[in-house]
Every structure is written in C-alpha cells, then in structure tokens.
Amino acid sequence: MKRDLAKIVYVPEGLQWKKVFRVMKLSTFLLFLFSAQLHAEGILSQPIVSSQQQRSIAVKGVVEDNTGPIIGANVIEKGTTNGTITDINGEFTLNVPSNATLVISFIGYSEQQIQVNGKTNFFVKLEEDSKTLDEVVVTGYGTTKKKDLTGAVSVVKVSDVENMVSSDVMQTLQGRIPGVFITSNGNPNGGATVLVRGVSTLGTSSNQAARSGPLYIIDGMPSSQGNMNELSPQDIESIQVLKDASSASIYGSRAANGVIIITTKKADKQTTSVRARTSLNVKTWTKKPLELLNAREHGYAEWQAGRNDGNPEVNNRFYTYTDHQDANGNWVLDNIQIAEWLNDERTMRSADTDWVKQIMQTAIAQNYNVTVSTGGPKGRSLITLDYLDNIGTIKGTSNNRMSIRVNSDYSVIKDYLTIGENLSLTKNKRSDATSTASGAGLLTYAEHIQPIVPVYNENGGWGGNVGGMSNNGRNPLRMIENDKDNFNHILRMFGDVHLDLAILKNLHFKSMLGLDYNFEWSRLFMLPIIEEGLEDHTSRVINMSNRRGSWVWNNTVNYGLDLAGGDHHFDFLLGQEMTQYKMENMRVQRDGYPDFDPNYMYLSVGEQAVVLSPDASNEGTNYNGATEYRLLSYFGKVNYNYLNKYLVSMTLRYDGSSRFGANNRFATFPAFSLGWR
Template identity: 35%
Template sequence: MRKLLPRVNPHRSVHILFLVLCLLFGTQVLAQSTVQVQGTIIDSTGEPLPGVNVVIKGTAVGTVSDLDGKYTLNVPSDAVLVFSFVGFISQEIPVNNQTVINLTLAEDTSDLDEFVVVGYGLQRKSDLTGAISSIKSEEINRLPVSNVTQSLQGRVSGVQVTSNSGAPGAGTTIRIRGVGTLNNSSPLFVVDGMLLDDIDFLNPNDVESMEVLKDASATAIYGSRGANGVVIVTTKGGSFDTKGKINIDAFTGVQQVAKKIDLVNGRQFAELANELEQNVGNQPIYDVNDYGVGTDWQDQIFRNAPVSSVNLGASGGNANTSYNLSVNYFNQKGVVKESEFERLTLRLNNQYKLGEAVTFGHNFSFIYFNQQNEPGVVGNAYRAYPIFNPRNPDGTFTNTAPVGNPVAQFEYNSNNQTNDYRSVGNFFMDVKFLKDFTFRSNFGLDLSFRDGKNFTPVFFVSPTQQNPENSISVNTGRARNILWENTVNYNKEWDDHRINLLGGVTTQSFYQESLGGGRRNLPGEDPSLWYLNAGELTSQTNSNSAGDWAMLSFLFRANYVYKDKFLVTGTFRRDGSSRFGRENRFGNFPSIALGYRLIEEGFLQNQNFLSNLKIRGSWGIIGNDKIAFYEGRPVVTGNTNAVFGVNEELIYGATLTRLANPFIQWEETITSNLGLEFGFFDDRLTGELDYYYRRTNDILVGVPIPSYVGASNNPIVNAASVENKGIDLSLNWREQKGDFGYNFGIVASTVNNSVLDIGEGNEAIFGGAVGISGLLGSRTIVGESIGHYFGYKTAGVFQNEEQLANTPKRGPERVGDLIFEDTNGDGVVNNNDRVILGSPIPDLIFGFNLGFDYKGFDFGADFNGTVGNEIYNSKKQVRFNTYNFETSFLDRWTGEGTSNEEPRVTNGGHNYEVSDRFIEKGSFLRLRNIQIGYSFPTVALDRFKVQNFRLYLSGTNLFTLTKYSGYTPEIGGGNVLGTGYDSGLYPIARTVNIGISANF
C-alpha cells in the first residue's frame, strides 16, 4: 500500500487515508459481530421443508433450505431471521449469537390459496360455498385409536360421534346434523374416490385428511348417497421428484375400565333380598351376619389390558413415479377377559406418469382382522349375587343361578373367533387434453370375506348353565362392491374470472351372501375336530341368504368465481337405484349456492383488524334409498312344508313371506344453509357460523297389515317427514411468538329434531325397551323428536294406606310403590297417562381443544361432551327374577317417610313399568385425550441419519364428568327409533400410552 500512496493526488491523500482507516475498522467490527447460523426446518409432522426462505429482516440477504430442510447463512449476531414458506405461518427468530436455529413451521390453515378436498376434486378454500369441515393428519394421529372416525369426536361442528361399545375393534355411530330419516342415518364415506358404507378398516396412520360435507352445496354431487352427510377420506401418497424417506410410528399402553357400576356388597344384598321376600309374603332366606363384602363380579371379569400399534411407512418418488407404502399392526386386548382385536393393514398408493398428459395410479389397502368376542359376561356380572364365590372349595364352578357364573363363561364359552379379509381401493387414470380439460376414469373395488367359528364343549355348572352335547357352528360371508366412474373436468382462469366445470357418469353394484351351518356331538374337543364333518349328520343345521342392488348416476357441477369476490356453485345429479320399481327408479337432486367475500371490498383493504369475511348460502335436494336390499322386492321363503294326500306324504313348498311395494320412491331431503366465515388479527382468530334447516319428505316406513295376509313384514311406503334445524359454530385461535406457539379451538352444535308427518292416520311408531306389561319405551309421533322416551311420570312413593286410597292408581299398587301421575286428570292411571320423558338426542354437542409448543416440547388436550340428552337405564329395569342391586336400591322405601323416590324392593310388577324412574341425565364432559411430547433437536439426530424423533405420553378417556350411573354416557347404536338404551354395554376403557414417531 505504501507504493500506491504516492500515486494519489496529494490534495486527496488525507481523505483516502481516512476512508481506508474506516473500512479497516468496520471490517474488524463486522468480523467480530457476524456468526454463521445453520439448522433444519421441518413441518408439524416432522417432515423436512425444502425451499423455505430464510432472510435477514429488513434486508434482501438470505438463502433457502435444501431438500433435507437444511440451511446455512452468515448473519450479524444481533439480526432477526424471517422464515417464510407458502402455506405456512411465517416466523421471526432473533439470532442472539446462536449458531444453530432449528424450526418447526406450522401450516397456515387459513391461507386463502389452500385447497380442500370436495366431491370429485379439489377446490380453493376461499372459493367454497358449502359447509365443509376438515381435519388433518396431525390431529388424527394424536389419538391412539383403532377406528379413525373417533378422531372426529369433538373436533368437527355438526358431527356427533358415539362409540357403539368399548369392545376391542368396536365401531361408532356418526350423525351429521341430526337424524333425518327413520331408516339408516349413517353418512356416506368416500376413501380416495371409493364410495363405502364404513371405514372401520382404515389405519389412522394412513389418513392425510378427512373432510366432512354437511350441506346440499357440498353433498349434492353424491345425490342419494349424501342425504346423511359425507365424510371424504384422503390417504397419504408419495410425491414426484422427492427423496425417499422412512417413517416409524409406534405406541404401547395399558387400558383399564374407566368406571365401574356401584353395586351392593354381600351383606347389603342379603338385606335387600330378605326384604324382597318379606314384601311378597315370604320368610327371610339369608342370615345377614353370614355375609361380608362378598364377591365383586366386575373385578372377576375386568382386567388391565395392553394395547399396541406399530406402523412402518416409506414414501418418495422420481420424475415419473411416486410411491407410498405402509404396514400397520394393531393389537388390542379387551378390558373384559377373553376379548381381543388385531388388525394387519398393508397399503400401496402409487402414481405413474406417461408423459406430460397421462397419469395413472392406484390406492389399495389389504386388511386382515381377527376378533375374539367376549362370551356375554357383562350382563351376568351386573346381576350375579355377590354372596357367591366364583368357585367351590373343590375348585369347581359355583352355581350362581338365576344367572350364569361369569367366570365359568370364560372357561366354556370363549371359543368364538371371527376372521375378516378385506381389500379396498381403486385404480385411476387422468388424461389432460385440449389444454384446460382433464378426463378421469376411476375403478374402485371393495371385496371382503368373513369366516367365524364357535365351539362349545360339554359342561355342567348348574341346571341353567350347562351344555350336555358339544357343538360347533361355522359361518361365512362375502361381499362385493364395484364402482366405475368417468368424469371430465374443465378448469379455466382469465382476467377476473375463474370457472370449473365437472360432468360424469358413475355406476356401482353391490352383492353380499352369507352361509352358515352347525352340528353337535363331535367325538372330541380338540381344535383339530372343530369342523362340521366331525359332528353328527342328524344334528345338522344350515342357512344361506344373499342380496344385491345397483346404481347408475349422472352428475354435473359448475363453480364460478368473479374477482375472488363473488362465488356461485351449481350441482345436479340424477340417480337410479334398483331398490325401487321401474316407474320410480330415478331421482333428480339439484343444488345452488352463492358466496360473497366481503374482505375483497375496497373499504376493508386498509385495516389490520379483519382479515377474512365471507357469507355464503345454499339450497338443495338430496335423496336417500337406505332401505334393506329386499324391501323393494317380494321375498319367497322355502322349507314351508306340509303333509298332504292319502299317503300323508311330506310335500316341500314355498310361500310369499315378504310383500313389496313397487310404487315406493326416493326419500327427499331439502336442505338450506346460511354461513358466515371470519378471521381477525391476521387470521390468528378464525371461525365459522352456520344456520341449517333440513327437511326430509317421503320417508320410507313400514305400514302394519293384518296378520291373515301371511306376510312377515310391514310393506314399505313413502309416508313420514322429519325436520332438523340448528346452528354450527367453530372458533380457533392460533399464534406463534418465536419459539412459543399456542392454540385453542371450540366447536358447538345445536340440534332441534321434529317429526312433521308419519303418513295416513299419523299413528305413533313405538320401539326401544319393553316394560313389564309389554309397553315399548320409545315413541315417534308428529310434533316431537324421533325416538323420544314415553312412559309414566312418577309423583313419589305411596307412604301410607290413606294416600293409597285417595290417589288415582293404575292398580294393584301397595304402600311403598311408585305413584304414577294421572296426567289427563280422569281419576284413573292407564296407558293414556303416559307422557314424554325425555330424548336421547342432545340439545348441544360440543368439543374444545387447547395446546402449546415451545422449542421441542408440545402439549395438547381434547375435550368433548353433550348437553340436554337423557339415557334409559334399561339394565336396571329388567328384573324378572332376583338379581343383584345397584346401590341406589339402598335408598328404598322401608316405611313412611323413608323415601319418596326409590320404591320398596320388588321384582317386576308395577315399579318396573316404563317410567322416569329409569331415565337419567346423559349430559357429560370428557377429557378425550391429553398428550405431551418432546421432539429431539435435529443437530443431535444428524449423526444417526434421523430427520426427527418425537417421544410422547398420552392418556385417553382419563375422566368423565357425568351424572349417569352406568359405565359410559355414550350410548351408540344404529336404530334411530330406539336409541339411548343402556342394556349393559361393554364398558369404555381409560388408556395411558407411550409412543414414538421418527423419520429417516
């Protein structure tokens, strides 16, 4: 530098020297305050995010993450890094001299460019005009469950999910916006384009997203199949040009009965049993001093049971092929002994490119189920006397009459196995042509085969619990569901316009058949002999039945968007079903919907308070044909034999046993929906509010006919009408502040169900539990909800003879019995005094969730519940003999003034009529799941070639706040005319799990 200085103009030398000194000083300072930051960026599932922008705030200096989500950048030590990626929430992280900054970016679920799955395609969330709720894989996988539908519980507004049982592998009952028919009210399920009646086979780890379609704008594209709502399931797939990766998800845990029923102990039972005998004029039969606590039969049948799941997946792709392969093994032993469920699932989701225009692929799963069914011990454990021990001193089983010994049932009645083999999936081909057109052909299959075997050995416990001849029964069933759909899609954008047109034709056929047989007196009890041929030929029984039906449909949908502001959707589907006669085979189902995005208006552009505002409305007609295969056809039954002629020969014959009505037609559901979508504070607070009205006309119901006609059924006619109306609300708050993020969400739905018409005469339809006099406990009439409880209202207990003499009676009551109200005031209590006692349909369904994450830690909790529904405790009502007692019997009437609610101890009779004595509040609040996890730093995992590793601890059904005395306030079941009856359900389990999730 000294050699260069003389060349400089002397007049400028001072200035140049000053400049050089400043540069040298500045460089030294910069060197001291600059650090190299590196790290890995992943999404909420642990997958690396390539292409994330990492920029020094306030500058254009930055970099992007590579295919493994890694980045490196030299930055000032006091800089702030901005991480941003399309579809994810941006984050700002102060460097503060850190050299490693790893980050998890959360998906921006409110992003207006996000696409959601709709019927036969995808649509921008901002363009939706229908009521659609979505739940993603990260929410689904948080719940360690066997049935993926349980993931919807308390997470989606307008949807009620109820477990049918706590038994391993048990299904659920799903109601979307109430019950709109007197027939099957289950929704349609669509898995990767395959239309199904259930998704019990699905491995939850395979699910990418679930969309629930609730109004006509969303469901009308499915026509008659969408009357009860639609649940669309999209399974995970690979991506083209993506590095291969392997993921492992596994958990193991222990289950225990969440709640036991309060039953009396041995001494208390003896006291009540003696009192019962005295009340009917007999002498006491037990010396209460001989009994103490006795046997808790619930402890004899329940156990702590393990549950586990292991899932291995691989995905990736090259330029022309993408793949996703997964294998899952799930095993759940029941909290009731001798019950178990295991499932093995293999899934193959692949796509292949043939040039730029043609793509074809498949989404297929192969499933094996094995289920051992407990031998019906729950009811016997509830009723068995606590004064008995399970076994006699010599080791033999105790005679526990009048019910069977539950422990002996495990020994002799547990050889009951069912195996299911099922394959569900589809092949598809997409062809792009004429620039804006896409043709898709989709061929779907659902093939299933079931076999079951039940062997009962020779045994003797008591005269009422014995089997003098061993027996074997075998049953098989097979079903076939074939779908073929061909659609053409036109998609065009220009200037301020966006249009999408869809048209197509679909056909679907169903077939099912069952075959069963049995024999007795096998030569031994070894499993090698458990075949029909080993039994006596003369004891042979058999059965065989089948059914089939088919549909042909034409569909069309148009979506139009103008200036991202005005939205229009029109849908039309024409369905033909073989369940109906030729004259009424086809039905037409249109819908129209409008949307207006006010947030695009100019007066809302320059403000920071409101980030989204859209109103939408829809109207449409949807059909329903969910009656049994054979309801639309006459049925002839064979083996109707008689002896005729002089020689008295046996003549084999057949007769018409089921009449058909060729004039029945589609049920029609007219729905309307008005919705509001909103977002505040840059969509940190988002929500939707919907009002819906749903009316179903021409409901298919059976009409009673005289018995002399000779038919075994009530012919089906179009007669009834039902309406449902209510409000759906969902709110979500989510915010990320540096390393700390938190969220809170709530869903709530009201349901107002009312029957408008039942047909000619408007005669009531009865169902449900049977009272002591044979009266059914559920009634459906015009002006009230479907399947409400109907019986006597109690007004206390008769305290003395004077009150008994001066109070209207049903007869022959005695002092200490229940008083039934004379509701019509005619001075007599009879069937005309029965009134509505409540409804199994809740007034409010709700759920809420909360969570937070900080660096590697995360926490989440989910709650759900109902308000305003009642449960009928029918197991307490059924007493045709002396059984064990619930502890509520201890508060019985024993003399004047002792009780005005619980009557004297009796078996059967007046006190066991259908009445509000057996009605209990069904409202509840349940901690559905709670989970805490930790994701290890990626820097620590790099040496093991692991992209992410998460360890978590979770609890399911840890507590339930309810006044109901049974095992669970969740009472599922498919019969809409008689729901809410607890006759002794398999109890729900409380579960604690530990699990891992890792990607390689």
C-alpha cells in the same frame, strides 16, 4: 399373609378430623402424610381467589376486518365457556373479570387474544389467515380451496390423531369435529357410531343403527362397509366431513346421512425415505361401566322389596333379616345375616363378588408401522406395512390387524396423462366375548348374576346361580373360558386404479375403476355349560361365512374458465358412475362332539345334525342367502366466483337403483348455495 399398609388414614379438615377408610399404596400413603403436614403448617391452607371472586365488569367492542364488521365472530373468556358472538354490526357485550383474557376468533381469520386489564371498550381487527384459506379441500369428485367453499365442510387435522392407537380411526375423532356425534363402547374391534347430523340423522333408532352412518369415500372410492376398522390412522393424509345438502348431494341418495371423505398419504415426488414408528398404549378403566350392588346391599334391596309388597315373611335361604316397625308403622332393618352356604350340598360358600370387576382387565395395545416412499420427476410410490395388536379392557376381547397399502402414480405422457393406483389388503382376527356364541353379552350376565355367588365352588368348579335366586344369571368368567377359541376373521381388499388425461388447458378427463371386497368367516365353539346350578352338555360347532363387496366405475370431466380478466371464474363438472354390490352369506352347524379340542371339532366329525328351522334368527338354523343390486348415476356441478368475493354453487345428481320398481327407478337430487367473503 398379605397385610395392607394402611386401612385408616386421618386427614385434617379445618379444626376437625375426618376418618377416611381406604387401601393405599406406600407412595400414596406417604404423599397423604406429607399433605397433612403441609396443612398443619398452613402451607396449603392459604385462600385461593378464583376468577369469579375478581371484580366483574361489562366489556364492549367491535370486531372488523379490512372490509368492515364481522358478523358471528366468537368472543370467549379464555379458559372458560363464558362467551358471545358479534351481532350484525360486529359488536359484542360480555361480562368478565377485570383481569380476564378475551379470545376472538372467526373461520378463516387468525385468532387474537386481548388482556382486559380493567378496560371496558375494545376495537378488534382480525387478519385473514391466508394459510388456512388457501388449503385445498377434497369435496365431491374434486378439490377446491377452503376459502371458496359455500357448503358446510369440516376439515380434520390428522396430525392430532395419527399417533393414537385405535382399531377404528373414527374413534380417535371423538370431540374433534363440530356438530358430529361419535360414540363407541371401547371395544377393541371398533364399532364407532358416527352421526354427522346429530340426533336428527336418519335411522338413529336402535333397530336402524346400521343405516344411520355416513357414506365413506376413500381416495375417491365409495366404501361398501359402514366402518373404518381396516384403516390405520397413520395411513391418512386428510379427512373432510360434508355435512349439509349443498355439499353432500353430489353423492345422491347415499349421502342422506352425510359424507366423510378420506384421502390416504402419497409419496413425495422429490425424496426417498424409510419411516418406522412403534407405540405401546396401556388402557384401564377410570370408571366401571356398571356400578352394581354388593352382597349386603343386594340383600337390603330384597328386604325392602318384600316389605314394600307387604310380605309377612321376607327371610329366604340366603338372607335372614332382623327388623321391626317404628311408631309410625314403618319397617326398620336392624340386621342382615348372610347364609354361609348357598346350597344343600355345601359346595358353594357365599361370597361378595364384584362381577364387573372380575371381567375387567388392564389392557395393552401395540402398533408397528413401516412406510417406504420414493419419488422422481415421472412418478412416485408409497408402500406401508402396519400391524396392530389391540387387547380390550374386558377379558376375552381383542383385535389383531395386519395391513399393506400401495399408493402410486406415474406420468406416462408428461403434462398430459397420469395413471396410478391406491390399493390395500387388510387381515383382521377378532375375539369378542362381549357378544358370545350363546347370543348374549358379558356385561348383561355380569349384571344378572348375584354378588353373593362365588366365582368358583369348593371343588374348583364354576360357581353359579342356584334355585331360589331371583335372577338366573350365568357365570361370565366361565363364558369367557368357553369362548376363548372363538374368533372372527376378515380379509378386505380395497382400492382403485385411475387415470387423469389433460385434453386441453384446464380441461381434464378422469376415470376410476375401484373395488371393495370383504371376506368374513368364523368357526364358533359352543362348549358344554357346567357351573353350579346349570348344566347343558350340548357341544356345537357353527361355521359362518360372508362374502360381500362392490365395484365402482366413474368418469368425470372438469373444466375451469376465466372471463373478464379473471373477475368471473367458473368450474364445471360432469360425471357418470356405475356401482354393483353383491353379498352372499352361509351358516352351517352340527352337534355331538366327544372331544372339545378345536383341532378336532370340525363339521365332518359332528355326530348329530341340527334340526332345521324356518326362522333364520333361530340359532339352530342352517341357511344360505344372497343380495345384489346396482346403481347408475349422472351428476353435474357448477361453481361460480365473482371478484374473488361472491360465490355460487349448483349441484345436480340423477340416481337410479335396481332395488326400485321399473317405473320409479330414478330420482333427482339438486342443491344450491350462496356465499360471500
């Protein structure tokens, strides 16, 4: 018989003793006793003075650079959220403790930290961070230095996330991009929701969630998928987020919800290297996704509901109540008696089941990555192999991903012609019991089934809701077992071939032909449902396939021009792009299988055809459909820099789509922005 080491622990609290009921491991119990001893000796009883208890003073100051006051510089008390920004004169005022540390920062400048030490007036001079300002940022169809940007562009430090294990790289960026909302449910299959413009993003209502995501550009190739499930964080060199219209409008109508530009790693031209890395992550819930009532609390809620409704009889076959009315006529519950058996056959004994806990598990995620790169005077190439095995914290969820990536470029004619390719092939195998073949989620069923129901009945079968219960939930563990062989397979080919031709000095012609094809298929088994109180002997196989993808061909001409000894600098871009997208899906199914072995359950051995329904959302429907559209675009951009201080950017895109009528096929997307530094 297993015995818990400690059920009751007494903790000193001032001069009183508080009883704490808790189950503890040996190490925790001993640590608790040690802490109690320190309390008794007064070692942990010394007062701690917080920063709020220090004397608060009002500090003032001016923040400047070499040219004068800096408007909008951040002044924050270190380690807190207490802060302000400088006004039009570069001045600030802030109340802080006398021993605080001020952190002063501004984009493009090196951060400074200043000890207050009781002083009240400060003069701060920030120095430009030349390393940051000279960083090259990938923008629409080109690159520019960070200091020359006039639009709202966020640059992500990939070094912060490349060691994280995730099925979707966007999950690792949560909280790292200002103004960008990234949410996920922890599912190992990815599915991060990205809102570049926050709650104002178009299509953020629940029925439009699929259209609220940004446009993803990978190595210059637009992605036709709405997620980054097939991309390993270790393959990424840089990520830029184009937020506002001035920076994103170069991509036209597809940029309505922002643009995320991803550049994958390239080989170093000077070295040959082999790099291998592996990681193992253990994941567990710090807090359950749903806190549900236990059996007694559920009984109390039923009693309260009955009395609130004025029912003269609140007892039922599962709960017997003893109660009375007080002097004011209010009902008071004295006792709850839970029935020992939930059915007349006495096969299901009452329990106190935490169904959410039952479907949770400690999960492990493994990642293995090998990269081989080589380079020389005429070219470079990089090959990456990546394997991810990501088990979810909800039973029955997993994602197994294998990928290979090849990036290379070669100088065919020195200083004139360069050709290259960025190609990847990814295979995913996913199991997602949170969205079962029966059409509903595990958490939903765990919420609906009552806690008084046991996982198993007395005969070893599955427990379940019986007649008389308020909710007809299903046993989520039985559902996990039934769906254990249901997998979704995805094969994705993505990449491009490209060339860069130097026609004249500072005049370049670039051409890229890219493809993004996705092949998805699954064979789902709907096995008979046999649990206490519910039987459905239907056996069904559902075969689904989806083929979708696009090809893109774009051509651009870039020209850089300096006038008046470099005081006036111009960058010109002209381009044209064609895109074609096609999707075809199919679903077929049959019923009536005498054997439930997955190696036997194929469509050809099903004994009964499923009756067709005109409603394509009905699960008894066989259907086949297709979608196809084309885009034709022309675009241009002019960047002007005067004295390396005043900046002007103008963008124009002319988009045409086959999805619109012949008289309204095209639309114009202009943008204009100014800046100075």
